[in-house]
Amino acid sequence: METRVKEDKSEAILNSQFLNWNACTNYDLATNGRIWVLWRKGIDFTIIQISDQCITIKGSSLGSPVFISAIYGSNDGSARMRLWQTIREVDHIVNQSPWTLGVDFNIFLHSEESSDHELLGNYVTPDMKDFQDLSQDIDIMDHPYFGPTFTWSNKQQEFFLARKLDRVMINSTWASYFPHSFVEFLSPSIFDHCMATMWLSKDSPINRPKPFKFFNFWAAHSNFLNVVRHSWLPTIHGNPMTTLITKLKRLKITLKSFNKDNFSNISDRVKLKRLELEQQQILTLKGEESIVKEIGLQEDLILLEEAEAEFLKQKAKVQCIRDGDKNSKFFHSIVASKNKRNIIRVLVDDSGCILESFDSMSQEVLSFYSNMLGSADASLKEVDPNLLKELIDYSLPSEASTNFIRDITDEEIHNAIFCQGNDKAPGPDGFTPLFFKKTWPIFGRDIIAAVRYFFSHIFINPAFNSTIIALVPKIPNPSTVKDFRPISRCSVIYKAISKILVSRLNFYIPDIVSLNQSTFIRGKSIMDNTFLTQ
Known part of the structure; x- marks a missing residue:
């Protein structure tokens, strides 16, 4: 806890408000005692290190030592160099044990973490470089969090400035030992800094059985x-x-x-x-x-x-x-x-309400995409189909129909399966392309018969036709549905059928697509026309 309480008043506050707590302060090393570390009596913590900008304590969890470093960095860059040296020394003590450290470093890591970034562009100051070198040298990273990107502001209306001066960082061992830990930055209220809260075991909203996945x-x-x-x-x-x-x-x-x-x-x-x-x-x-x-x-x-x-x-x-x-x-x-x-633990809806239950978050995701796909733009006018025909002005040659309806060969089906990457994410059935390749001698004939059945009866089993929609974060700490990118994960059989259809269309695509739409042509890029114009 960062405090500005003077030493002569601290004892009275600790005795009255934190009677059943142990306390460690750094009044002997810093003016007005910059840091308090408090833990309930009965919890076993040992003080490892105390300095003017950092206090480190050691506990135990899951049979392993656990280290926590409370940070209050100096505003002065040269003084902060002592903090970086202290953290490096603590890193040697921690070794490979779980370790978390934060919160107020009083410096940000990247230029995007300052509200003046759009005005000044990308930049790295010597103080930022020192912080970046430290995080890389001892292999610490930001704990994923929920809350605002900026955690401090100067509260000035005319010359407003906000920055991410506060962060909770962890080493890789912490991420392995505490997979369900969660960090949230709360609103600053009357203060200039946000308060950070960490849960060691805040479980995800629902714990459903994991679907089958072939490894x-x-x-x-x-x-x-x-x-x-x-x-x-x-x-x-x-x-x-x-x-x-x-x-x-x-x-x-x-x-x-x-x-x-x-x-x-x-x-x-x-x-x-x-x-x-x-x-x-x-x-x-x-x-x-x-x-x-x-x-x-x-x-x-x-x-x-x-x-x-x-x-x-x-x-x-x-x-x-x-x-x-x-x-x-x-x-x-x-x-x-x-x-x-x-893991999506929290979402914020359009009204600013925080959603934490599985049902409320799933409903928010469904509503977001339903509104996006099901709503019409009133400003768009209907297009005359004849106009589109004039724009395209293309008819397939007579031999194309013969090529399209000829029987699907075993070789086409084999190639459509074996051209898929071994490590591609599986669809809803859980089977990867490598599985079908390795087991081809056993049931390759069954796969060929199923794919042939689709082309002869125009029917695909719903299990093969279903798709997993995976939400991939577009930004480091997403909070709304629009912060995620939807990715479709289809079954290997579905992909094989699609590849066969595409392979037969490939020969005619260059004639169908307009010359200015170069991005749709294999071997060409969307930038080609721009380069030609220049």
Whole structure:
């Protein structure tokens, strides 16, 4: 807590208002005691460090030490250099333990965090550069938060200035240990700074069962294809499209059990297997057991480490991975940070009301897009269809119809499946393109029959036709629905059908699209016409 209470009055306030609390202040090191740290009696905290701009305490949670640093940075840049040095020293003490630090650094990190950014443009001052270097050197980041971007203002009407001088920062270990922690910046009221509030375990509004998702590392298991084949062989009656979706639903149950038996809690399995190997190595070196068992455990550990690396890679959506990156803190921190960033805990509607329940937030999202898609712009006039025909003025050549209606070949279907990226996010059915590629020898014929059935009967099973609409944040700390970008995630079968249709249209697209619409032509860019004009 940042305070301006003088030392002679502090004891009376602490004794009257915080009788059942422990307190740590820095009056001995700073004029008027810039920082108070308070915690309820009965909670075990140890004071680690005290300086004029920072107090650090240490507690325990989930069997791990937890560090909290209360920051009140100086207004003077040279004095703040002492704070940066103090934080670096605390970082050595913290090591790899969870750590959070904040709130008033009295300096902002980026020029966009100041209201004069639009006037001055991008800039970096020496004080900002020192802060940026610190955050990069010790690998700390902003905790995702709800509330205003600017946390301080000068309250002046004529020369108004607002900046983000206050922030709650965490290290990557904190994000892993406290995945449900939540930060909110409240309105400043009569003060010039916003107050920050942190919850360690503010759960998301609803905890529904997670849908099935295929993880690509399952396919590397030696028994994977046998498990799939055993589930797939029993006959299903119905049309090819129904047969395929029914078998896939049945396979989900089998794969869930397969994952539970072999890969559940994959990171814990790696740690236990590594410990088992170390113990076995001791027995081998003592001559009590042969090297054979040690080699077997080492092979098991390698398989589990590779599976964990693939799991983290798929979760983190990192496209390139080096051998040295396997099982590193890098991937764990990315996954933890993504989870924090992607969970929607709070939304604000058009009236400024804060929505925290699942039902209220889901209704707000539905209303937003329904209004956007279902409303007509009164200023737009109806267009004469004949005018559009004159503008397009194009007719497909006679051979085009023959090309469009010719039978779909096995090769076209095969190519439409295998050209999809292995790590593409799955649709509602949860299966990735890699799954279909790995299992093609088992049920490739079923996929071909289902796709052929669509083109012959103009019917697609609703399970393949459904789409997940994922909301991806457009800004660092979204608060309204418009701060999210909707992304469609379709099933692999749906994409395959679309790719076949597109591949047959590709040959005629250059003739259909006007010359000035270069962005629709493969190999051309929307900027081409601009460059030609210049």
